[in-house]
Structures are given as C-alpha cells and as structure tokens.
Amino acid sequence: MLKIADMEFESRLFTGTGKFSSSQVMLEAITASKSQLVTVAMKRIDLKTGLDDLLTPLRQAGVRLLPNTSGARNAKEAVFAAELAREMLGTSWIKLEIHPDPKYLMPDAIETLEAAKTLCDKGFIVMPYVHADPVLCRRLEEVGCAAVMPLASPIGSNQGLVTESFLKIIIEQARVPVVIDAGIGAPSQAARAMELGADAVLVNTAIASSASPIVMAECFKEAVQCGRRAFEAGLGRVQTGAVHTSPLTGFLNT
Amino acid sequence: MILIHINNVAQSLTQPTSLAELILAQNIALDSIALVLNTQVVPRNRWQTILCQHEDKLELFSAVAGG
Structure with a gap:
C-alpha cells in the first residue's frame, strides 16, 4: 500500500478536478477512477457570479483533497496560497506548484525549493x-518534502513520458514517494510510469478531455494497477540481441 | 458609516458587522472559503469576533477545479 506522510492509499492514481465539462461528470469520473486523493485550486471569489460549490460533492465522495498553489509566481505567493488552503480546507497537505511562465508552465526550481523549505518548517x-x-528532487527530500512530483511532460500536453530517463534516476534515488505528474496522456503511459517503479501518477487532462471521461477514468485505474503489478512482478532484462525462448535443437535432428 | 472593500468592491456598513456576518450577507457558506483581512489570513474561529473597520480590505477565496 502507498504511504505518504502518515496516510495510506489503496489507489495509486491521483486525479485532478480541472477541465471537466460539468461537476457531475467530474464526480462520476473520480468515482470511476477509485482515486483517493484529488487536487483542487483556489481562486478569489467573483462576487458578481457567486460561488461554485466544488467542495460539497467532493467531500461527499469521500476523497481526500490536495489543494495546489497554482497561480503562485514565487515562493512568497505559494506560501500564502498554502496558508489559505489550510484555513479553507482544514488540511496541511499542499501540492506546491510555482510556474510563472504561462506558455509552458515550467516549474520554477529555485522558488519551489525555497517555498518547500518554508512550508515544511x-x-x-x-x-x-x-x-x-x-538533483532537485534530492534537495526537496532533504528539506522535508513528503513526496516529489516530477513532470512527465508539460501540463495538459498529453505528450507522455518525455522525461523517462530522468524519472528512472529520480525513482532509483528517492526515499520518499515519487508521483509522476503532468503530461500523461494515455493509460499505456500511466502503466509505463508504474512499471518504472513510480509510486503513483496524477492524471487530469487525459481523463477530463476524453470524449468519455468516465470510461477513460476506469481505463487509467486499470492501467495503474496493471503497471504496478508488473513492477512488483519484475520486468525482464532488456537485451541487445535475441535470446531464444524455444529449443533450437532436437526437433528435426535427433 | 464604515466603508470597506470586499474583493475590490466597495461596500458601506451602517452598523458594527463581524466578518462572519459580512460573509453570510453575501450568501456564502462559512465552511467553503478562506478570508484575508488586510493581507493577513484570518483563522475561521475569529470571524465571529472581529468587527469590520473603516477602510478594511477583505479578500475572499474559494476552492475551484484544478489539476
């Protein structure tokens, strides 16, 4: 079973709540995914349009909420966002994300490390x-992060495991859970991440933007389970040449 | 008359009003938001006792869908 901080999770698929066509579809997809940890963002309320009640159905679904600091452009704003989230949701869990670049949403390593240290303290x-x-993942671990969430490819891009070689190193070195986040676009990619030994994956866009989000959520659930089982079973070694699986002698000639 | 700003919208109060009363007057449930008063996050358990002061700047935040 996956353990992060003092919490145990049966499901190794974490999901986001963004980009769904409706709250009802989101809720059904999350339920179908069997995800137990679900991300939410925070926003200043527009008093003219009122409040969209996201929390009540999620709380009723029994999932644990993981607020993020999306929108923060530096460490100071991220710490502020985390404090807001703790007050709003009554949780000290925080997905720390600082990406000032609006085009590629690349995380700012320096601000992230600084914010992580402050928040852990x-x-x-x-x-x-x-x-x-x-290297950064090791540094984040050293300042007390409960897990690390390296990206597979840019957020929402569905490009899959572009960073695979580096994810392997992170997984090999990490002493905290590794959750592959961002860019996973297909169940096969989630399965691959799990086969590599990732502790969990976080998927949002690939489920939410599917023509059938609920079916896709189930597919991801099964892919993550399958990939994890394959990892635990142990993949065979990759070889350069062929190695026969059938006897090559004794059939035609005695 | 007490003049305050909620999320950059000016509002005048004719009588002493707590933060909790102010939020409820906006038809917002207390358990669904976070409140920032003059750049400081205010814990929920103090919303009943803190009264709005002239020129206070309040910011209300809610959870929204995100990844």
Whole structure:
C-alpha cells in the first residue's frame, strides 16, 4: 500500500478536478477512477457570479483533497496560497506548484525549493511539482518534502513520458514517494510510469478531455494497477540481441 | 458609516458587522472559503469576533477545479 506522510492509499492514481465539462461528470469520473486523493485550486471569489460549490460533492465522495498553489509566481505567493488552503480546507497537505511562465508552465526550481523549505518548517505536508531533475528532487527530500512530483511532460500536453530517463534516476534515488505528474496522456503511459517503479501518477487532462471521461477514468485505474503489478512482478532484462525462448535443437535432428 | 472593500468592491456598513456576518450577507457558506483581512489570513474561529473597520480590505477565496 502507498504511504505518504502518515496516510495510506489503496489507489495509486491521483486525479485532478480541472477541465471537466460539468461537476457531475467530474464526480462520476473520480468515482470511476477509485482515486483517493484529488487536487483542487483556489481562486478569489467573483462576487458578481457567486460561488461554485466544488467542495460539497467532493467531500461527499469521500476523497481526500490536495489543494495546489497554482497561480503562485514565487515562493512568497505559494506560501500564502498554502496558508489559505489550510484555513479553507482544514488540511496541511499542499501540492506546491510555482510556474510563472504561462506558455509552458515550467516549474520554477529555485522558488519551489525555497517555498518547500518554508512550508515544511511550518508543518505542511509538501508535495512539490517539479521538473524531472534528480538533483532537485534530492534537495526537496532533504528539506522535508513528503513526496516529489516530477513532470512527465508539460501540463495538459498529453505528450507522455518525455522525461523517462530522468524519472528512472529520480525513482532509483528517492526515499520518499515519487508521483509522476503532468503530461500523461494515455493509460499505456500511466502503466509505463508504474512499471518504472513510480509510486503513483496524477492524471487530469487525459481523463477530463476524453470524449468519455468516465470510461477513460476506469481505463487509467486499470492501467495503474496493471503497471504496478508488473513492477512488483519484475520486468525482464532488456537485451541487445535475441535470446531464444524455444529449443533450437532436437526437433528435426535427433 | 464604515466603508470597506470586499474583493475590490466597495461596500458601506451602517452598523458594527463581524466578518462572519459580512460573509453570510453575501450568501456564502462559512465552511467553503478562506478570508484575508488586510493581507493577513484570518483563522475561521475569529470571524465571529472581529468587527469590520473603516477602510478594511477583505479578500475572499474559494476552492475551484484544478489539476
């Protein structure tokens, strides 16, 4: 079973709540995914349009909420966002994300490390979204992060495991759970991430933007389970040449 | 008359009003938001006792869908 900080999770598929066509579809997809940890963002309320009640159905669904700091452009804003989230949701868990660049949403490593240190010191359970940088992941672990969340490819891009070689190094070195986040676009890619030994994956766009989000959520659930089982079973070694699986002698000639 | 700003919208109060009363007057449930008063996050358990002051700047935040 996956353990992050003091919480155990049966499901290794975390999901986001963004980009769904309706709250009802989102809720049904999350239910179908069997995800137990679900991300939410925070926003200043527009008093003219009122409040869209996202929390009540999610709380009723029994999932644990993981607020993110999306929109923060530096460490100071991210710490502020985390404190807001703790007050709003009553959780000290935070997905730390600082991406000032609006085009590629690349996480800012320097600000992220600084914010992570501050938040860990303040008692938050910090899960930072970062580039697939093995050195940075070690540094984040050293300042007390409960997990690391390296990206597979740019957020929402569905490009899959572009960073695979580096994800392998991160997984090999990490002493905290590794959650592959961002860019996973197909169940086969989620399965691959799990086969590599990732502890979990976070998927949002690939489910939400599917023509059938609920079916896709089920597909991801099964892919993650399958990939994890394959990892635990142990993949065979990759070889350059052919190695026969059938006897090559004794059939035609005695 | 007490003049305050909620999310950059000016509002005048004719009588002493707590933060909690102010939020409820906006038809917003207390358990669904976070409140920032003059750049400081205010814990929920103090919303009943803090009264709005002239020129206060309040910011209300809610959870929205995100990845």
